[in-house]
Amino acid sequence: MKILAFAGSISSDSINRKLVEYVSSRFDGHDVELLDLNDYEMPFFSSDREREIGVHPLAQKFADKIDASDLIIMSLAEYNSAYTAAFKNVFDWVSRIKGRKHFGEKPIFLLSTAPGPGGGKNVSEVFMKRAPFSGAHVLTNFVLPKFKETFEEGKGIIDEEKRAELEEKIDLVISHINP
Template identity: 65%
Template sequence: MKILAFAGSNSEVSINKKLVTFAASFFPDDNVEILDLNDFEMPIYKHERELENGIPQLAKDFASKIDGSDLILMSLAEHNSVYSAAFKNVFDWVSRIKDRKHFGDKPIFLMATAPGNGGGKNVIEVFLKRAPFSGANVIAYFSLPNFKERFEEGQGITDEEKKAEFHEKLAAVKAHFS
């Protein structure tokens, strides 16, 4: 199975990238590609820019990565209760590619984490509302609040309750392909 994994963040020290990389580690027998949104940095979407220059090749490349995958692992950063500007911009440009749904009807394991108690729940809620219109087939979603207290590099999720919930959601994702 071909798995595409990325964090909806352009932070060099993204906790969402740490979470999505951790999730990807549970697919050792699959072909997993972890993307960095910094490799898809484009001018901020503007209609006039699209008319003048067309759709950037990086947006087409990102869409091609989606199209070549069987499963998407995505952990969204929450900035002011919604997507990060970096993710939103890639999302906006991909949406302009003719005759495609943003996420190509691919199954998605949606995640979010944050340093505070909310754990990215707002961005998950925003994405879940948008998902049906964007060709995003969210199989399961998971939120990890208080990242610094509940996650250790090399160990992963350390909070037993959240670890059990994560594994339950992961099992649902894997069962989707059985």
């Protein structure tokens, strides 16, 4: 099973990257590739740029990674109740590839976290509304609020209730990919 994992952030100290690394490490025995959106930095999408250069080669490379995977695990950072500009830009460029939906009809385990009590639930809701139109089959989602209080480097999720919730959701995803 090939799993593609990434955080929807380009921050060097991204808490969403820490969460996606932790969660993807829980998929023992599977081939996990962790991407960094910094490796897919492109100029902001516009129709003018598309006319000028066509589909950006990094967008095609990102789409190829999606197509080669069996499952996507992504953790979306929430900026002002929505996606980061970095994630949205990759999303916009990939949307211009002819004959495909953004996420290639792949199953997705959606994650989000934030320092506050919402944990990124707004960006999760935004993505879940968009997912059916973008070829994203969200199997389940997990929101971790108050990251600095509920997560500890080297240990992972230290809040018992949230850890149990995550374990249930990991089992659900594994049962989907290993029926």
